[in-house]
Amino acid sequence: MSLQIDAVILAGGMARRMGGNDKGLVELNSQPMIKHTIDRIKPQVKQILINANRNQTRYAEFGFPVISDEDTGYLGPLAGMITAMANTQADYLLVVPCDCPLLPSDLVPRMLAQVEHQGADLAVASDGKREQPVVLLLKPSLRDSMKAFLDAGERKVELWYTKHDRVVTDFSDQANAFVNVNTPEQKQQVAKAIAK
Ligand SMILES: Nc1nc2c(ncn2[C@@H]2O[C@H](COP(=O)(O)OP(=O)(O)OP(=O)(O)O)[C@@H](O)[C@H]2O)c(=O)[nH]1
């Protein structure tokens, strides 16, 4: 029996560096930013969940369930992850942000192979230089641990995942795949790179 993998695309932040514009819906080369991410991830998973805290009706138009943070206090990416973990029956949940439009097309198979091989609880992607703290493949059963962490007032993803048996999956062969669009200037640069 093959393993079931679902994904959550995190689009629940405030996008302050994007002037507060809902980052997943900001247009990048004539498409909402999240559509680029959806196209990268869809062939790799069974079900996509979109995690958004505003414009939920517009997000629903992409055809996937939209879930909003259980805790509405903008606690950071962990708030979206923990909500998604309660909304999946999958063996593993892939977590990606809405502002990485060029993610690897072999993201899931490589992270899954490594996590299964080493019997770890989660995998985090690395571009070869640094870990990508919101590109994770994790077991939804880690929800209790994440809840305890949040209840203790902790917020940092990087701190939470170091408490678990984890592997770091190296994607230095495609480091540009993790380009992150946080500002209008970064958006212009990525738009140019895509158009080339
Ligand atoms: N669900 C949820 N996701 C969040 C929250 N804060 C950030 N994220 C998501 O986490 C990912 C990485 O965060 P950032 O790139 O810093 O996004 P952001 O917080 O919206 O942007 P800035 O305000 O400019 O830092 C993005 O996909 C965000 O949508 C939150 O409070 N809830």
Ligand SMILES: [Mg+2]
């Ligand atoms: Mg970002």
